[in-house]
Amino acid sequence: MLSNHIYRLESSSGIQVIVLGVLVAILLIVFYGLSIFCWARRRKEQPKKEEKRNSENNLLQPKLTHVAFTNVKESTRFSSCLIVILMIIVATVSLVVKWSLLQPIHNELVDKYIQKEPLFYVRNSFCNAIDLQDGYNLITISVSCFCIIIFIVFSKRTSCLRGKLNGFIGPVIPLDFYVHVKRKFAAVVFAVIADDLLDIVVQVIDGSTSQGEGVIVVYLLRVVKILIIGLHHYPTLSAVYIDSILALACGTLYTWLDFIISIINQGLCETDYYPSDDNVGDTNGSDLELLFDYYGTGQNLIIIELLTDIPRYLCWAYIVIKLPILLINKINATIKKRNRKEINRIHLTREEKILLHSSAAHSVEMCYVRNLFRGNNEHRKSRLFIGRLIPKFIYEWRDDFRFSSRIVCVYASVFLLLYFMTIQALIRIIPVLNVFQELLEVVFDAITTIRDSLNIQKDFPMPNLLRPFVFAILTAFVVTVIQLLILLASIRRNLFQIYRGDDSEIPLRNKSKYLSYAGGNFHFAGYFIGYLIWGYVLIAVFALIIYICIASFITFGSVRFLEKILKSIIPVVLLIIFKQYLNNLLARYVFLQHYGDILAINNRRILMIFLYFNFFLDSFLGFVSSIVRIIKSVIGGFLYMTRLDYSPLGRKLETLDSGFSAYCGFIHIEAVHRNPIMLVAASYLYGRMKAKQYVINNPIVTIENEKNYSSKAIRKWHLAVLLLRNPRLVFSRKNALREKENKNTEALNAKLRRLSLIEQITHRPSLISENDLENMWQK
Structure with a gap:
């Protein structure tokens, strides 16, 4: 009897849940059906002016086929194709070399696995010669520090003690994060750093500390390791940023040396899955035994390790190929400059060239400023092929923005x-x-x-x-x-x-x-x-x-x-969904005007009655909603x-x-x-200043007189257009003007108080001071 009663209860509860689910489904169908009907009717009633305007703007912009052919032509230049081919060759050769180094180690450990011996291999003497504690590479770090010293000696100071030592011995930076200097190259170098980041993550998650070392010592050792990781890649980035023949030559030699040593180190000293006599104490070979049990004793582990290394070695190959190409291009450019006969040529640093580029006609910053004077529907499509392919509802590619380095x-x-x-x-x-x-x-x-x-x-x-x-x-x-x-x-x-x-x-x-x-x-x-x-x-x-x-x-x-x-x-979820969509249906088609397009109450009396009874119902749903x-x-x-x-x-x-x-x-x-308006203004002013310097140094050069239009009227007109098409800037401008007015008022009041104090000391009753006249005028 008890089992039959429980069965009846469960069956009745199931029927109730099914009925509630059917009601929820009907409510969803009604709600979304009415929403689609209203959307279709509103779409028919819309005027076709926007479509006509968009078609006119599209006529002024290049077609997708033209953009595609232009991008293909630019991307298939000889230098780009050469870099890709050399990258594949260098990465393939590197993976083959690593496979040849791993193969004897794999065979040795497979024999030990079959014979039930401890699973570890004895590292080569070369590993003990180049490695310090925790995998620090002595050769790479030494050469890196030497290259950094060379860069410091031959770098000029820009602000501090420029008269001492002819301005040399200045600090060098790896890259400027706020400018666009070889962003692709820097990104590839940071991609290689991800391997070191993975080691840091594993150490933090593992949390293992050496015996006899305190927490602070372990923390300091990790900080030192992070600094060494930074020094490891410092010369590569600094050489590209300095962009001199000496820097690029040192960076090329260092990168090739580091690449060769890294291949040997990863193939002989620090393998991913094979424990050596240096780290066998961490797991006693149990991890490798599990891997052999699951993946077998064939070539599967080597293939997995090599496939994992493909992105890393492609990045390394790009670095070791790109640096010699940059060096060759720099040598050619220097030879061409020396062959030219240029009189009183103004020398510009890399920072000055980057700043002056901001005011160029097709720069990213100038595109942003130009778009401020256009409406939202007048922005031109991207000039890049990939920007045309991506739908706007997913991501709108804009030519007036570029992510920082x-x-x-x-x-x-x-x-x-x-x-x-x-x-x-x-x-x-x-x-x-x-x-x-x-x-x-x-x-x-x-x-x-x-x-x-x-x-x-x-x-x-x-x-x-x-x-x-x-x-x-x-x-x-x-x-x-x-x-x-x-x-x-x-x-x-x-x-x-x-x-x-x-x-x-x-x-x-x-x-x-x-x-x-x-x-x-x-x-x-x-x-x-x-x-x-x-x-x-x-x-x-x-x-x-x-x-x-x-x-x-x-x-x-x-x-x-x-x-x-x-x-x-x-049941609780279905009840909540039913109540939510019932509220949406009533709000759109009963209690709001024009089907929810206007936030104005309709059927006021019925709404008051509904709010009264809804107060008691939502008291229960509020408790459930808090848990949700x-x-x-x-x-x-x-x-x-x-x-x-x-x-x-x-x-x-x-x-x-x-x-x-x-x-x-x-x-x-x-x-x-990186504010585009600030960069364009500073670039324009700095460019005008440099142009005047060039004219002063070259008296032969003459500049044609420009037509004198009413610059004040033009500025007023541009300001009005800018504020009309960017309404949010109105509030920023009002705040700036108000702060300026407050500062002027405070300065005037301070001046009046100061003059009043002076006149009180030197006041003669028979004379009227200028301050008295000004006060009378203000009254």
């Missing part, structure tokens, strides 16, 4: 780091999934308090974890990449907002927070990488739990533990961990989030130093 370099490192993390997670964790599965079964049995001795069916039978784990890692990779791309678009949007004084997403610049902005700008790259790693791990764990549940349903058909959860969740709010916050925190532009604390508390504060500091510093 810092963003490009950070994203290059991050994408290659994601690639390495994904490959290593799949290769290293899959062989130990069986052990992990047994551990999870024990945990779930303990949670559900099920004992095997009772012969009771488990509430949550554990399926095979191979497919859920692979799908979870791939899901984490895809979601993280999508979030990175959305963040990239958000950076551009936020910079445009800061340029025009819009604080809808990023708080406006506050003078009291300048130090906070500077500190956040310092932390941006590090926080970005740290948040990215944790976001990747959390998404993988969350996706793994979901895929395990799905796999359990597919494998066993019935999982009592999940069925109990779903029985308690599904917590769940959404946790899931949103996992998914949006990578997004520094998003703060899970909310708008009022977002400044307490360290990641968001770092992002705000980066945006404000970037906007101040």
Whole structure:
């Protein structure tokens, strides 16, 4: 009798849930059907003026075929084709060399595995000669420091003690993050650095410390290692930025030496999967034994390691090919300059050339300024072929914006780091999934308090974890990449907002927070990488739990533990959805005028009655919504961990989030130093100054007299057009004028008080001072 009663209860609950689900489906169909009908009717009633205007603008712009042929012609130049061919050749040769170095080590360890001997190989004496502690390369670091000293000796100072030592012995920088100097080359170098970042991540997650060393000593050693990583790539970047024959020659020699030593080091000394006598104590060869058990003793491990190294060696090949080409081009340019007979030629530094380029006709900054005088519908399409192919609703490619070198370099490192993390997670964790599965079964049995001795069916039978784990890692990779791309678009949007004084997403610049902005700008790259790693791990764990549940349903058909959860969740979720769409339907078609296009109340009396009864109903739904709010916050925190532009604390508390504060500091510093209007104005003024210097130094050169138009009227007209097409600039201009007026008023009042005090001391009753007349006039 009891079982029949329970069956009746469960069947009645199931019928009620099915009925509620059918009602929700009908409500969704009605709501979206009416929405599509209203959208279609509104589309028919729209005038065709905008389509005509867009067609006229398209006639003035080049066609897609012309853009495609132009891009293909520019991208298939001889130098580009030569670099690609040489890259493939150098990368292939490097991988073959590494395979030849790994093959004897692999065969030796396979023999030891078969004979049940300890799995490690004895490193070559060359490894002990070049390596210091923790893998520091003595040869590379020594040559790197020597190159940096050469760069310092032959670099000129720009501001400090320029008269001493003829201005030489100045500091050198690897690259300027706020200008566009060889961004592609710098991004490739930072992509190579991703390999070192992966080692840092593994050490931080591992958390292993040497015996006898304290926490502070270990931390200082890691700081020293990070500094050595920076010194490792410093000469390569500095040589390209200095752009002299000496610097490029030193950088070329150093890069080739570093590349050769890196191949030997990775093939003999620091392999990915084969333990040596230097690090065998960490795992005692157990990791390699698991890999041999799963992947076999053939060539699979070597093939996996070589396939993983393909992006890394392609980047290395680009660096070692690009530097000699830059050196040859620099030598040719220097020879051509010496053959020319130029009188009184003005010498420009690289920084001056970059600044003067901002006012060029087709520069990015000038395109931005030119677009300010155009309407939103008058912006021309991108001149790049890829910009024409991407739909605007996904991403609008704009020719008036270019990401800074810092963003490009950070994203290059991050994408290659994601690639390495994904490959290593799949290769290293899959062989130990069986052990992990047994551990999870024990945990779930303990949670559900099920004992095997009772012969009771488990509430949550554990399926095979191979497919859920692979799908979870791939899901984490895809979601993280999508979030990175959305963040990239958000950076551009936020910079445009800061340029025009819009604080809808990023708080406006506050003078009291300048130090906070500077500190956040310092932390941006590090926080970005740290948040990215944790976001990747959390998404993988969350996706793994979901895929395990799905796999359990597919494998066993019935999982009592999940069925109990779903029985308690599904009715509440359906009720919330039903109430939400019922409110949307009533709000659009009953309580708002013109089907929600106007925020004005319709049917006021019925609305008051509905609000009265809705007060009691929402009291219950509010409790359920609070629980859903917590769940959404946790899931949103996992998914949006990578997004520094998003703060899970909310708008009022977002400044307490360290990641968001770092992002705000980066945006404000970037906007101040890369504002297109400021760069165009400074470039124009500096160019006029240099032109006058050239005329003074060359009296023979004459400049034709320009026509004198009413410059004041032209400026007024341009200002009016600019403010009409950019309404948000009106508020910024009013604030600036108000501050200027307040400063002038304060200065005038201070002057009047000062004059009044002087006249009180030297006042003669028979005379009227100028200040008295001015005061009388004001009254």
